Amino acid sequence: MDLLANLASGFQIALRPDALLFCFVGVSIGTLVGLLPGIGPIAAISMALPLTFYFDPTVALIMLAGIFYGAQYGGSIASVLLNIPGDAPAAVTCLDGYPLTKQGRAGLALFVSAISSFLGGSFAILVLMGLAPTVAAIALKFGPVEYFSIMLLGLIAGSTLSVGSPVKGLAMVTVGIAIGLSGVDVDSGRARFTFDLALLRDGVNLVALATGLFGVAEILNNIGKNAAVTLTAKSVSLRSMIPSYAEMRLVWLPTLRGAVIGSIAGSLPGTGPTIASFMAYATEKRTAKDPSRFGRGAIEGVAAPESANNAAVQAGFIPTLSLGIPGDGVMAVIMGALMIHGIAPGPQFIAENPGMFWGLVASFWIGNVMLLILNIPLIGVWVRILAVPYYLLYPSMLLFICVGVYSINNNMFDVYFVLLFGVLGYFMLAFGYPAAPLLLGFILGPLMEEYLRRALLISGGDFTVFVLHPISATALLAGVAVLLIPLRGYLRARWLEHGTS
Amino acid sequence: MQKHLSMMLAGLLAIVLQAGSTASAQDFPSKPIRIVAPFAPGGSPDVIARIVAEEMKDDVGQPVVVENRPGAGGNLAAEYVLRQEPDGHTLFLGTTGNMAANKSIFKSLPFDPETDFTPLTLAYASTNVLLVRKDSGMKSIQDLIERAKQKPGSITFGSPGVGTAGHLIGEVFGKRAGIEIKHVAYKGQAQVIADLRGGHIDISFEAIATAIQAIKSGDMIGLAIATKERNPKLPDVPTFQESGFDNFAFQAWALMAASSKTPPAIAQRLNAALVKAINSKPVREKIDSLGVQVGTSSIEEARALLKAEVALWREVVKTTGFKPLD
Numbered sequence: 001m002d003l004l005a006n007l008a009s010g011f012q013i014a015l016r017p018d019a020l021l022f023c024f025v026g027v028s029i030g031t032l033v034g035l036l037p038g039i040g041p042i043a044a045i046s047m048a049l050p051l052t053f054y055f056d057p058t059v060a061l062i063m064l065a066g067i068f069y070g071a072q073y074g075g076s077i078a079s080v081l082l083n084i085p086g087d088a089p090a091a092v093t094c095l096d097g098y099p100l101t102k103q104g105r106a107g108l109a110l111f112v113s114a115i116s117s118f119l120g121g122s123f124a125i126l127v128l129m130g131l132a133p134t135v136a137a138i139a140l141k142f143g144p145v146e147y148f149s150i151m152l153l154g155l156i157a158g159s160t161l162s163v164g165s166p167v168k169g170l171a172m173v174t175v176g177i178a179i180g181l182s183g184v185d186v187d188s189g190r191a192r193f194t195f196d197l198a199l200l201r202d203g204v205n206l207v208a209l210a211t212g213l214f215g216v217a218e219i220l221n222n223i224g225k226n227a228a229v230t231l232t233a234k235s236v237s238l239r240s241m242i243p244s245y246a247e248m249r250l251v252w253l254p255t256l257r258g259a260v261i262g263s264i265a266g267s268l269p270g271t272g273p274t275i276a277s278f279m280a281y282a283t284e285k286r287t288a289k290d291p292s293r294f295g296r297g298a299i300e301g302v303a304a305p306e307s308a309n310n311a312a313v314q315a316g317f318i319p320t321l322s323l324g325i326p327g328d329g330v331m332a333v334i335m336g337a338l339m340i341h342g343i344a345p346g347p348q349f350i351a352e353n354p355g356m357f358w359g360l361v362a363s364f365w366i367g368n369v370m371l372l373i374l375n376i377p378l379i380g381v382w383v384r385i386l387a388v389p390y391y392l393l394y395p396s397m398l399l400f401i402c403v404g405v406y407s408i409n410n411n412m413f414d415v416y417f418v419l420l421f422g423v424l425g426y427f428m429l430a431f432g433y434p435a436a437p438l439l440l441g442f443i444l445g446p447l448m449e450e451y452l453r454r455a456l457l458i459s460g461g462d463f464t465v466f467v468l469h470p471i472s473a474t475a476l477l478a479g480v481a482v483l484l485i486p487l488r489g490y491l492r493a494r495w496l497e498h499g500t501s
Numbered sequence: 502m503q504k505h506l507s508m509m510l511a512g513l514l515a516i517v518l519q520a521g522s523t524a525s526a527q528d529f530p531s532k533p534i535r536i537v538a539p540f541a542p543g544g545s546p547d548v549i550a551r552i553v554a555e556e557m558k559d560d561v562g563q564p565v566v567v568e569n570r571p572g573a574g575g576n577l578a579a580e581y582v583l584r585q586e587p588d589g590h591t592l593f594l595g596t597t598g599n600m601a602a603n604k605s606i607f608k609s610l611p612f613d614p615e616t617d618f619t620p621l622t623l624a625y626a627s628t629n630v631l632l633v634r635k636d637s638g639m640k641s642i643q644d645l646i647e648r649a650k651q652k653p654g655s656i657t658f659g660s661p662g663v664g665t666a667g668h669l670i671g672e673v674f675g676k677r678a679g680i681e682i683k684h685v686a687y688k689g690q691a692q693v694i695a696d697l698r699g700g701h702i703d704i705s706f707e708a709i710a711t712a713i714q715a716i717k718s719g720d721m722i723g724l725a726i727a728t729k730e731r732n733p734k735l736p737d738v739p740t741f742q743e744s745g746f747d748n749f750a751f752q753a754w755a756l757m758a759a760s761s762k763t764p765p766a767i768a769q770r771l772n773a774a775l776v777k778a779i780n781s782k783p784v785r786e787k788i789d790s791l792g793v794q795v796g797t798s799s800i801e802e803a804r805a806l807l808k809a810e811v812a813l814w815r816e817v818v819k820t821t822g823f824k825p826l827d
Contacts, residue, residue, distance in 0.1 A: 046542040046569065053555050143701030186686050189663025189826050198573040198611070269695050324714060325695045332543030332691070339548040342787035346714025409541075410570045411577070450688070457685055458657055458701060 003130060010358030014366055019059050019359070026063035027367045030070020031374055033086075035078055035382055037215040037397055038404025038418075040087040040207060041071040045333045047407075049340070057341035058356045062363040064334050065317070069121060069364070072273065072310040073371045076113040077382050080302070081106055081231060084215040084397065088206055089273040089309040091214050091439055092281045095162070096294060096301030103297050107240030108247065112299055113306045114375035116255045118368055120307030123259035124266060124314035125364045132350070135315075136322040139267045144455035145465050147270050149475035151448045154275060155440065156479045157282035162434030163295035169437045172428075176441025179204055183446075187453050199413045206274075207408055208417040209442060211401050213435040216418060217425025219394045231387040236379055243299075251303040254284050258304035262311025269319045269327045270447070273312040278440055280308035286482055314364060321349055321357060529589055529767050533564040536757070538594045539578030541571045545710065545791065546755045549625060550594050552787050557778035567594075574664075575599030579612050587762035589771055593618065595758045597666055601810035605818040606664040608825045615811060618758040619768050620803035622775045626754040627793040629670060630712035630723045630738060632697065633704050642678075642724050642744040645704065649680035656682045659693040659702040664826055667693070667706045669814075670727065670751050672821035674706075677746055697721075708753060709735070710792030727751045734792065754796070754810075756803055772800055 013019060033044040044067050052060030075090030080097035093113065100109040127135060142150075155173070162169050182193040183203030194200035243251070258280040265276035284304045285294045294301050319325045324346035326332040335345045343353065350357045375382075386393065405414050425435055459465045467473050536554055538547045547567065554565040570578040579599060585591040600614040612618075633639050639648065649656045658675075660667035663686050675682045685702050687693045690711070697705045698720070706727070707715065713734055715721035723738035729750050731740055741749035757775050759768060776797040778784060788795050798806065818825070 042542075049542065049551065050555070050566070140695060140699035143696055143699055186662065186688055189686070191827055198576055201573040202571070269691065319695070323695070323698070324711070325691050326543070329541055329543070332541065334543075336543035336548045336551075339545070339791055340551060340787070342790040344710055344714055344791050346711065347718035347720070348714055409572060410568060411572065454685060454687075457683070460654070 006354065006358045007129065007362060009355065010360075010362030013058060013355060013359030014062065014362035016059075018056070019062055019363060020366065022055070022059050022063040023066050023363050023367050024370055026066020027070035027073075027371050027374065030067040030072075031074035031077075031371065031382065033067070034071030034074025034076075034090070035086050035385065036400045036404065037078060037084050037086055038207065038211045038401035039407070040404065041068045042330045042333060043404060043407040044071070045330060045337075049333065049337060052337050052340060057338065057343060058359045060337055060341070061334070061356065061360055062367075064337050065360060065364070066367045068330055068334065069310060069313045069367065070371060072121075072306075072313050073114060073117050073375050074382070075309075076117070076302070076306055077110065077375075077379075078386060080109045080113060081383065081386055082393075082397075083218045085210065088210040088439075089277045089305075089312075091210055091274075091436065092161075092277045092305040093302055094214060095281065095436060096296075096298050099295065099297035100299065100302070105240075105297070107236045107238075108243055108299065109302050110236060110379055111241035111243060111376060112247075112251055112303050114372060114379075116251065116258065116303040116307040117310040117375075118372045119255050120259040120262050120309075120311035121314045121364070121368045123256075123307075124263045124311040125361065125368075127263050127267070127315060128318055128364075129361055132318050132322045135267050135318050139269065139319055140323075142268050142270065142471065143469075144451045144458065145469045146471045146475070147268075148448055148451035148455055149466055149469075149472035149479075150271075151275075151444050151451065153475045153479040153482070154279050154282070155444045155448065157286055157482050158278050158440045158444075159437065161278070161282060161285070161436045161440060163292075164432055164434060168433050172433055172435070172437040173441035173445075176438035176443075177445030179209070179438075180442040180446040181449070186450050187457070199411070203446070204417060204442075205405070205408060205414045206443065208405050208414045209421050210439060211405060212418040212421025213425040213428070213438065215397065215401055216422025217429055217435070219397060220422060220426040221429050222390065222394070231383065236383050238377065241376065241379070247299055251299055254280075254300040254304040255307040257283060258307030259311045261304075262308035263315040265308070266312035266315025266327070267318045269323075269325045270451075271312075272316065272328045273309040274443060276308040276312035277305035278436075278443075280304040286485060317360070320345065321360075323347055324349060529770055530561050530563045532590055533566055534561060534590050534592065536565065536567045536592045536594055537578050537582050538567055538569050539571060539575035539596075539599055540569060540594075542567075542569045545627070545708065545793065546594055546596055549755065549788055549791070549793070552784055553624065553775065553778050556781050556784050557774055560774050560777055574603055574607070576603070576611055579614075579618075582758075583612055583617055583760055585760070587760035589759055589763050589767035591759070592621070592771070593758045594624075595620065595756045597753050597755075597810065597814075600756065600758070600807060602664075602666060602669070602814040602817075604811055605815045606669075606823070606826060608827055615804075615807060617761055619761045619763055619800065620807050621757045621759055621768060621772050621800060622779070623796050623798040623803050623806060624755045624757055624775070624779055625788055625793045626752045626796045628709050628732070628753065629667070629706040629727045629751055630709055630735065631674070631704060631725050631727070632707045632712055632715060632721050632723055634697070634700060635720050635722050636700075637703065637722075639724065640722065641739075642741070642746075645724060646678050646680055649678070649682060653681040654683055656680070656704065657685050657702040658682050659685045659687055659696055659705045661690045661693055662686055662688065664823070666751065666753060669817050669821055669823060670706050671704075672823065673817055674746075674749070676820055677749065708792070712738075713792050751813075752810075754806070756807070768800060 033039045075086035076093045079085045079090045079093040083098040085091040097109045261280045262276040265271040284300045316327045320331045551567045558565045582593040639645050658671045696702050725741045726738045
């Protein structure tokens with residue numbers, strides 16, 4: 001069979017000592033930068049880029065890719081243990097991961113997060129191996145019309161992301177959209193809400209917003225308080241990690257759904273790991289028998305987004321490698337690493353560089369197994385990094401946030417934004433306004449506007465395209481269904497009442 | 502006496518200054534050289550700057566690093582470079598957009614590319630190819646024009662943003678062909694090629710490197726190339742000239758620049774080091790395989806090119822009636 005022969009040849013490359021070594025280096029760096037708030041994969045990969053001059057291009061690619069998916073594992077550790085997401089996709093993991101830690105079940109949350117990341121990643125690698133060209137061709141069918149409808153679905157599903165007052169949640173979505181609109185309008189090229197600042201022309205930086213709202217706000221909130229959880233290296237014992245049979249049964253379906261959602265979001269060049277984890281979480285909460293458990297330590301709320309974000313990263317290699325179209329900034333840098341070696345990524349890439357492609361795919365398997373080991377038996381190493389007294393931990397976290405955010409654009413302005421959003425986030429916490437819907441609005445709002453206007457521009461102002469395109473129509477129907485699900489319970493209650501009276 | 506003293510002082514000062522500048526030219530570079538790229542890492546200009554930087558470091562005896570400062574169409578990076586000590590240790594990666602076109606595209610720029618910068622050398626030049634999908638049924642520029650005339654406004658063209666080269670070249674093409682084509686703006690070229698491939702838009706001017714890959718894969722056709730002569734890598738793609746468009750040639754180039762206050766001796770030294778690195782075999786081979794053409798120049802040639810390009814884009818903006826951005 002071709003596939004197996006290809007994979008075998010890939011493993012021959014990926015099992016070479018240098019490939020193994022740099023795969024390990026990549027996933028370890030990835031876990032570390034994922035763990036530290038602010039410093040994300042894009043900074044780490046651009047810093048590692050000059051190193052790759054001295055490597056064989058396949059080995060370079062294996063290492064850089066390892067940093068990217070390794071960060072998805074690491075990102076959840078600080079989310080679960082400290083309520084400080086290591087990067088944007090892990091913000092959702094805070095919602096249920098941290099409540100679990102407060103209940104003394106950090107071990108379980110970390111175990112499920114690692115296993116779900118592994119299973120989600122594995123699923124996406126299978127898709128990448130078997131179906132990359134097909135999936136890429138389908139992904140191209142998603143135009144502005146389809147993207148708009150899918151994002152609308154995401155916004156509807158995610159609008160009740162948080163616990164507590166729905167009005168406050170909705171208000172935060174709106175604030176997020178408003179912040180997201182600042183910058184140059186794609187359609188007209190004119191600046192909006194930039195207060196005449198050249199620095200705001202490109203809008204507010206996502207990482208600055210996410211680390212400010214979640215990380216800095218959490219740190220500010222804990223000042224002067226007795227920490228809710230005292231971390232020690234022993235707080236996560238291997239025994240505390242193993243889930244019970246009932247817990248296993250609870251997470252396997254959410255993990256699978258997360259893997260599918262992540263693989264789809266990753267394959268589409270217009271969406272990525274952050275949108276994937278939000279959508280996966282929202283799906284679980286929406287379809288759960290008892291949605292009120294979410295936000296209070298539901299283990300599915302960790303499993304689904306973690307599975308989805310790692311699946312999205314792995315599936316993100318589909319458009320990048322089979323079409324030469326990078327889905328996000330990180331993929332663009334990884335493509336740049338290929339170009340440094342004089343390899344032009346594009347539709348011919350796999351055909352012209354089968355060794356490199358299959359070597360990379362094989363390294364994904366190896367890297368994910370390494371990460372599983374790093375994140376389950378060796379989790380203590382990472383916990384120890386965080387298990388220092390808070391008076392040392394918090395200042396150093398703030399330092400990492402500042403360095404990390406600065407390194408994205410080499411711009412101090414982004415660091416001031418972290419402070420601003422940190423203070424905003426602190427007051428939001430104090431008054432019970434949830435941050436997750438704000439982040440969702442910030443990401444989806446401007447994208448929806450962009451796609452809506454582009455779709456209408458191409459259709460000549462004809463709104464019927466949204467129902468005439470089958471993929472879009474399906475997404476819209478799903479959106480309606482999502483809106484109606486809560487009604488079902490209400491109607492059933494009414495009907496039962498009616499029946500008995 | 503007084504007069505003598507001041508003349509002596511002036512003479513002394515001149516000698517000291519002279520000595521100072523030659524000394525610094527000899528010591529140059531005394532610390533790592535930074536090439537400030539006004540883009541996020543990963544795109545062609547960024548990658549090519551990194552390839553050149555790597556090759557250059559042995560010659561200058563100091564590390565050469567690429568620093569990414571994206572934002573505001575390249576203005577943030579340009580301003581940043583101009584704020585640094587003009588001692589030749591901070592270089593700017595200039596491109597068609599930020600050095601030539603922006604001057605006419607923006608109402609005002611916070612700097613003047615021609616007077617605030619000394620272009621050190623041209624680095625590379627690339628060109629644009631008008632691409633359509635194979636299944637679009639269009640095989641030539643004439644097919645395209647005919648279709649656009651039958652149904653005005655039905656042809657859509659994508660560009661990486663309002664005021665980018667891709668956008669303005671498209672508008673010039675529409676004007677010169679006498680057809681109405683609808684501009685669809687995107688955030689970056691990756692989105693444009695995705696929607697072009699997916700059939701959501703009809704045409705796009707793509708960099709030759711992208712075009713070569715797309716044409717080779719068999720699902721795209723190059724209708725015309727915006728150079729004076731055919732490109733040996735795409736021998737079957739006619740020029741616009743052949744299709745009846747006189748002087749329809751646009752280059753996408755990159756150059757290395759430093760603050761115009763940089764001492765001339767240091768600028769010359771940088772020119773020599775850059776030219777040597779860019780023309781070296783490994784750099785040539787890599788850049789060539791990315792589909793762009795290496796092209797170095799003297800400082801004067803680079804200055805002349807810059808002047809011509811600023812004029813060209815002023816003309817383009819005038820032709821298209823583009824309303825300059827704030």
